[in-house]
Amino acid sequence: MSIAVNSATYAAMPIGRVPTKLTINGETRTRAIEPWTTLLDLLREGEDLIGTKKGCDHGQCGACTVLVDGRRINSCLKLAVTLDGADITTIEGLGQPGKLHPLQSAFCDHDAFQCGYCTPGQICSAQGLINEGKARTREEVRELMSGNLCRCGAYTNIIDAVLDVIGEQV
Amino acid sequence: MATAAKIGIGSAINRVDGVEKVTGSARYAGEHPVENLLYGYIVEAAIAKGRVLSVDEDAARAVPGVVEVITHLNRPHVAWTDHSYQDEMKIPGSPFRPLYDDRIQFSQQPIALVLAETFEAARYAASLIEIAYETEAHNTDFDVALDEKYVPKKKRSGYVPPKDRGDAAQAFADAPLKVAGDYRLAPEHHNPMEMFGSTVEWHGDGSITVWDKTQGSQGVHAYLASVFGFSKKKLRVLNPYVGGAFGSGLRPQHQVFLAVLAAKMLERSVRVTMTRQQMFSHAYRPQAVQSIALGADRTGKLTAIRNAATTSTSRYEDNMENVVTWGLMNYDCPNADAEYTVAQIDTPTSADMRAPGAATGMTLFEIAIDEMAYAAKVDPLEFRLINYSPIDAMNGTPYTSKALREAFREGAEAFKWSERSAEPRSMREGSELIGWGCATGMWDAQFSKTSASAKLTANGHLEVACATSDIGTGSYTVMTLVAADTLGLPPEQITAKLGDSDLPTAPVEGGSWGAASSGAAVQLACQAVGKKLLKAAGKIAGEPLGGAKIEDVLFEDGCIVLKDTPTVRVPFGDAMRAADLTEIEEEATAAPGFGDMWKGLHKSKNTHSAIFAEVRVDEELGVVRVTRIVDAVAAGRIINPKTARSQILGGVVMGIGMALHEETFSDHRLGRWMNHNFGEYHVPVHADIHDIQVIFVDEPDPEVTPLGVKGLGEIGIVGTAAAIANAIYHATGKRVRSLPITIDKILE
Numbered sequence: 001m002s003i004a005v006n007s008a009t010y011a012a013m014p015i016g017r018v019p020t021k022l023t024i025n026g027e028t029r030t031r032a033i034e035p036w037t038t039l040l041d042l043l044r045e046g047e048d049l050i051g052t053k054k055g056c057d058h059g060q061c062g063a064c065t066v067l068v069d070g071r072r073i074n075s076c077l078k079l080a081v082t083l084d085g086a087d088i089t090t091i092e093g094l095g096q097p098g099k100l101h102p103l104q105s106a107f108c109d110h111d112a113f114q115c116g117y118c119t120p121g122q123i124c125s126a127q128g129l130i131n132e133g134k135a136r137t138r139e140e141v142r143e144l145m146s147g148n149l150c151r152c153g154a155y156t157n158i159i160d161a162v163l164d165v166i167g168e169q170v
Numbered sequence: 171m172a173t174a175a176k177i178g179i180g181s182a183i184n185r186v187d188g189v190e191k192v193t194g195s196a197r198y199a200g201e202h203p204v205e206n207l208l209y210g211y212i213v214e215a216a217i218a219k220g221r222v223l224s225v226d227e228d229a230a231r232a233v234p235g236v237v238e239v240i241t242h243l244n245r246p247h248v249a250w251t252d253h254s255y256q257d258e259m260k261i262p263g264s265p266f267r268p269l270y271d272d273r274i275q276f277s278q279q280p281i282a283l284v285l286a287e288t289f290e291a292a293r294y295a296a297s298l299i300e301i302a303y304e305t306e307a308h309n310t311d312f313d314v315a316l317d318e319k320y321v322p323k324k325k326r327s328g329y330v331p332p333k334d335r336g337d338a339a340q341a342f343a344d345a346p347l348k349v350a351g352d353y354r355l356a357p358e359h360h361n362p363m364e365m366f367g368s369t370v371e372w373h374g375d376g377s378i379t380v381w382d383k384t385q386g387s388q389g390v391h392a393y394l395a396s397v398f399g400f401s402k403k404k405l406r407v408l409n410p411y412v413g414g415a416f417g418s419g420l421r422p423q424h425q426v427f428l429a430v431l432a433a434k435m436l437e438r439s440v441r442v443t444m445t446r447q448q449m450f451s452h453a454y455r456p457q458a459v460q461s462i463a464l465g466a467d468r469t470g471k472l473t474a475i476r477n478a479a480t481t482s483t484s485r486y487e488d489n490m491e492n493v494v495t496w497g498l499m500n501y502d503c504p505n506a507d508a509e510y511t512v513a514q515i516d517t518p519t520s521a522d523m524r525a526p527g528a529a530t531g532m533t534l535f536e537i538a539i540d541e542m543a544y545a546a547k548v549d550p551l552e553f554r555l556i557n558y559s560p561i562d563a564m565n566g567t568p569y570t571s572k573a574l575r576e577a578f579r580e581g582a583e584a585f586k587w588s589e590r591s592a593e594p595r596s597m598r599e600g601s602e603l604i605g606w607g608c609a610t611g612m613w614d615a616q617f618s619k620t621s622a623s624a625k626l627t628a629n630g631h632l633e634v635a636c637a638t639s640d641i642g643t644g645s646y647t648v649m650t651l652v653a654a655d656t657l658g659l660p661p662e663q664i665t666a667k668l669g670d671s672d673l674p675t676a677p678v679e680g681g682s683w684g685a686a687s688s689g690a691a692v693q694l695a696c697q698a699v700g701k702k703l704l705k706a707a708g709k710i711a712g713e714p715l716g717g718a719k720i721e722d723v724l725f726e727d728g729c730i731v732l733k734d735t736p737t738v739r740v741p742f743g744d745a746m747r748a749a750d751l752t753e754i755e756e757e758a759t760a761a762p763g764f765g766d767m768w769k770g771l772h773k774s775k776n777t778h779s780a781i782f783a784e785v786r787v788d789e790e791l792g793v794v795r796v797t798r799i800v801d802a803v804a805a806g807r808i809i810n811p812k813t814a815r816s817q818i819l820g821g822v823v824m825g826i827g828m829a830l831h832e833e834t835f836s837d838h839r840l841g842r843w844m845n846h847n848f849g850e851y852h853v854p855v856h857a858d859i860h861d862i863q864v865i866f867v868d869e870p871d872p873e874v875t876p877l878g879v880k881g882l883g884e885i886g887i888v889g890t891a892a893a894i895a896n897a898i899y900h901a902t903g904k905r906v907r908s909l910p911i912t913i914d915k916i917l918e
Contacts, residue, residue: 036290045289050201051194053413055363056446060848063363091194104192108184111816115642116191117363117413123192146857149848151363151414152642153823154816155859 018081024049025093031080039075039083040064043090051091051120055149062148065121065128066090072128074147091120094127102168103127106161114152122148126162138163176726178655179877182812186661187411187646196411199383200367200443207369208237210432210442211292212425213282213299214451215274218516218841219308222272222281222301229298230284235291238436239299240283240428242269246435254396258389258678259420261519262324263487268424269431274303275486276518277310277842278451283428285436308516308841312357312457312482315513319480322488322512329490332477332498333564336505341474345465349541350476353462353534354908356833357482358455359843359851360523362641364413366452367443368429377404378433382426384409385419386678388637391671393422394430410669412641416824417522418453419641420680450846453521454834456481456489458530462497462538465505470546472503472557479531483512484519491527495564496612497535499774502559516841522680524824525884528613529891533828536609536892537907540899544594550896551578551587551608562774571871573804574610574778580865581608581802585782594903602786602795605901611779611889615806615880616683617762621674622691624653624699625755628746630728632659634695635667638676638688642820643883644813645684651809652689652877656696658725674757682777682881685809687760690876694758700725702756706749707740714740760876775874777805777885781822783893787901792916795860796826796894802865806880811866814882818864821886827854829891830910 017032024047033042040057043049043066052075055063059077066075067089095101103123106112113119125148126141135141141162142155150158177183190196215222227239248270249255255265268280282299286292309315325331342348364383371379378400384390387407395402412419429442444451458481465474479493494508523529543553558575561568582588590606591597597604622636634653640646649666653659667673668688676688704723707715707730715723715732723730729739746754763771784798799822808814831852835844845851871878891909898916899905906915 034288034290036294041289044201048203049194050197053198053363054443055365056848058446058847058849060446061363091192095193097189097193097195100189100192104189107192108188111185111188111812113185113188113191113642114644114813114816114820115363115412115414116187116196117198119191120194142856142859146855149363149853149855151361151416151824151853152816153820153854153859155823155854155856156819156862157816159856 020081020084022083023087025090033080035079035081037080039078039080042080043075049090049092053117053120055118062125063118063121065124065148067124067128070131072125091124094123102165106164110157110161110164112157112161113154118148118150122150122158130166135166176658177661179651179809181651181810183647183651183661183810185644185647185813186650186666187640198364198411198413199381199409200369200441202369202381204369204371204439206439208285208287208436208438208440209289209292210428210440211284211296212280212428212442212444212448213284213296214448215277215279215281217274217303217305218277218310220274220303220305222274223304224302225282226300230295233291233295233298235287236284236295237287238285240269240432240435241281242271245269245431249397257393257421258386261326261487261489262322266486266518268427276516277840278448280424280428283432283442285432285440310515310517310836310841311838312513312515315482315515316459316480319511319513322490324488326488326490330492330495332494332508332510334507338474338476338505338507341505342463342465342476345473346468347466347545349538349545350463351907353460353537355458355530355534356910357457358523358828358832359450359834360416360418360453361449361851361853362414362416362418365444365446365449366423366425367441368426369441370429370433370439372433372437372439378430380407380426380430382407382409383412383419384422385412385415385639385641385680387639387669387671388675389678390422390426397427398430398434407671408669409639412639415641416524417526417680420522420678423452446848447846450834450843452518455523456483456491456520458493460493460531460534462535464538464542466542466546470543470548470553470556472501473505475501475503475506477508477535480511480513482515482520484517485514487519488512489520491530493527493531496528496532498564499562500559500610500612501557502563503557524821525613525888528884528888529828532612532888533892536889537895540607540896541905549592551582554578554610565774567772567774570773570775570873571806571869572778573867573869574780576867577778577780577802577804580867581780581782581800584863584865585800587782594900601789603789603901605785605787605897605899607893607896607900608780608782609889609892609896611781611885613682613777613884613888615775615777615874616681617875618677618683618687619759619761620676620687620691621757621759622688622695623674623755623757624692624695625753626699626742627753628743630742631663632657633665633667634692635673636676636688636691637671637673638668638684639679640668641679643679643684643817644810645679645688647813648685648689648809649692652692653696656693657700659728682883686875686877686879686881689809689879690760691758693877694760695756698756698758699754702754703730703742703745706751707745709748710740710744714738773873777880779803779885779889781889781893783897785894785897785901787898787916792913794830794898794911797860799862800865801886802867803885804867804869805882805885806869806871806874807878808866809879814866815864817882818886819862821884822862822890823854823859825887825890826858826894828887828909829894833910
């Protein structure tokens with residue numbers, strides 16, 4: 001796998017690196033990270049956790065949404081070295097094929113995606129929203145998930161899926 | 171006959187590629203893990219027209235990790251004829267050639283590629299490259315370009331010239347009721363969520379594997395073979411997952427050229443992914459102006475249609491769309507004429523974007539139709555029924571089917587259109603004015619020659635394969651359902667493979683022909699497997715099926731079943747064992763003219779829709795909310811109601827964007843798109859989308875395509891923006907003839 005290769009390539013670079021302790025999907029490790037590497041690029045290129053998507057790299061689309069200490073953030077706007085000690089959950093950490101998270105199942109059942117590219121971000125955002133405890137109504141979920149763009153236009157199905165899960169939890 | 175439990179064509183099932191997508195395990199083009207990978211970062215031209223005088227790359231090359239900087243000055247040999255660069259969806263002209271010479275044809279043109287061991291090093295080094303230019307005068311102002319609009323000599327494949335009838339000029343002059351005006355559509359960018367990216371794996375033996383964001387793996391395969399001189403066997407292109415495209419991936423985009431160029435030059439694996447800003451450096455929906463003049467008598471019967479449109483193209487290719495034909499086809503009117511021209515601006519060539527031509531031309535036409543209805547003091551829905559044409563009114567040919575009347579009826583009922591008050595500004599709630607509008611949508615029901623294979627193994631597993639793509643459209647699921655339907659197997663026992671240039675031949679996925687075409691090919695391949703199975707069953711001792719012919723049996727629950735005596739069942743495995751077969755593999759090709767379609771050859775083939783929209787407009791602030799949409803669609807047979815509905819939802823949402831949000835602005839002094847990011851190019855977000863109801867009208871049509879499928883990718887967007895514009899007029903009394911209808915236009 002290229003994960004090791006990429007990590008080795010990163011490690012071999014003669015540039016000042018910062019030891020950073022990160023827990024990613026339950027696995028804690030101290031990594032030597034270049035100070036300019038975003039959490040998004042670290043996840044995708046360094047860890048091969050490609051479920052976290054890059055849609056703009058400017059915090060404008062939400063495709064890169066992950067959970068840091070339970071809160072949803074745009075990982076493209078966060079330099080990885082600033083997260084020392086943080087607990088990061090990506091879509092891969094929420095659920096896996098054969099062991100889906102309720103949101104992942106609900107997205108499948110409601111056809112809450114088409115191309116699937118914004119989907120991990122939508123799901124992480126929805127989990128963050130649930131953690132925040134703010135969303136109760138369709139109107140609230142719609143408003144509070146508006147940072148997650150879906151160009152395929154699956155919005156109504158996404159809200160149905162999220163409400164399905166919120167309903168179950170309430 | 172199907173049993174109740176049978177899952178097949180018409181079953182609403184979950185997307186078969188869903189689990190991969192919701193768990194993040196689906197890999198898109200720029201995500202395939204490859205050893206010893208180099209990252210490429212594109213440097214773009216800062217001017218719109220001119221030449222590159224010099225490139226200072228010293229600082230870039232000094233960045234640790236940088237391996238190479240490729241420009242036109244040091245690139246390896248590439249093909250030099252226009253012909254070599256012409257792709258499957260070629261447009262007449264001279265296709266753009268990245269890094270070919272010092273010429274700059276549009277702002278943001280790629281002029282260098284920096285290769286480095288890390289993405290960050292490549293990006294940083296790219297920012298250090300200094301380019302000196304010689305500038306030439308450019309024009310990106312479409313209104314200025316209109317002075318030199320023209321009819322291209324060489325027509326684009328698929329272009330349908332409008333056919334005039336009667337004497338429209340005279341009829342318009344004589345008409346007691348008239349509407350005339352210029353209707354406009356802003357340039358739009360596709361902006362799929364996944365940015366264009368390619369990963370090229372260099373195998374070291376002269377062969378490469380390319381994961382590309384494209385709507386057609388074989389189109390890119392042919393392009394790369396032709397441009398770089400790869401033998402076809404040394405090249406494989408894959409696109410198993412595509413993060414949206416909407417037409418932007420019909421033609422090979424320049425990142426795949428650049429990634430392969432670099433891999434060839436450096437003999438290493440390379441990945442190039444565009445940034446969101448760079449996504450504005452290629453395909454866009456052309457800007458359009460449409461001059462529409464309608465005449466009617468006092469009862470609301472149309473007497474004259476005049477329809478002239480111009481769309482933008484580049485200096486180097488004549489992109490043409492079918493913009494003006496839709497209104498002439500759809501309305502019963504004795505006199506009609508139309509003309510279509512293009513105008514050149516210094517941008518990349520405009521491109522097909524969801525329902526190219528119709529999303530522009532039918533939508534703008536439907537705003538004019540609404541105006542005519544008001545002028546005639548006829549309910550806009552009633553006006554459309556008064557002028558309803560059961561046949562294709564431009565070509566004088568019958569349709570294979572046209573259930574638009576039913577769509578109007580079912581849509582109106584669901585929307586409660588009959589409760590509408592006729593006068594503009596007559597409905598309100600608090601500070602919001604409420605408006606209801608309707609429109610007609612129309613698209614082609616197309617079918618393209620496509621091959622597929624089907625392989626049944628003795629354990630009862632079926633694999634169907636076709637080189638088509640699934641850009642979110644649901645092709646994997648469609649192929650699975652058609653196979654399940656044909657051979658009577660549960661979807662869990664079927665694997666659909668697509669997105670690979672090595673698979674049986676398919677065209678690029680676009681134009682809404684995918685499901686009809688790959689579905690038909692899969693059905694033929696599965697039928698061929700069925701015949702082999704039956705033959706194999708003949709070897710079973712005692713011949714339980716008694717020498718039955720293919721028309722005497724059906725395939726159900728993994729068994730061959732006698733139609734007349736359903737208790738006689740032969741499991742597939744038994745038949746294969748009897749004939750000593752471990753697998754049965756068949757390939758088949760579906761092509762136009764096949765089966766019942768012969769009868770339909772001289773008929774028009776179209777999808778139709780009736781769209782109803784409710785808007786609420788804040789009277790003081792001019793803010794528009796689209797609170798309700800009903801889209802009743804007549805699109806023949808529906809393979810999977812679940813994913814089909816999603817296709818329409820997606821088209822409607824993009825139609826809401828067209829109505830209210832989407833517009834790419836050019837700074838004409840710089841000749842550059844200004845709002846090239848998601849912060850400033852607005853697409854609909856969650857908060858913009860309220861209630862959308864999709865209705866599929868019953869429309870059996872055995873003539874249109876082998877499966878009776880008409881396709882759904884485009885029809886959802888066509889007319890949606892008109893229904894919204896018409897609702898805004900009904901709410902406010904303000905007629906806006908240019909899309910998008912932003913707040914300033916409502917308040918001005």
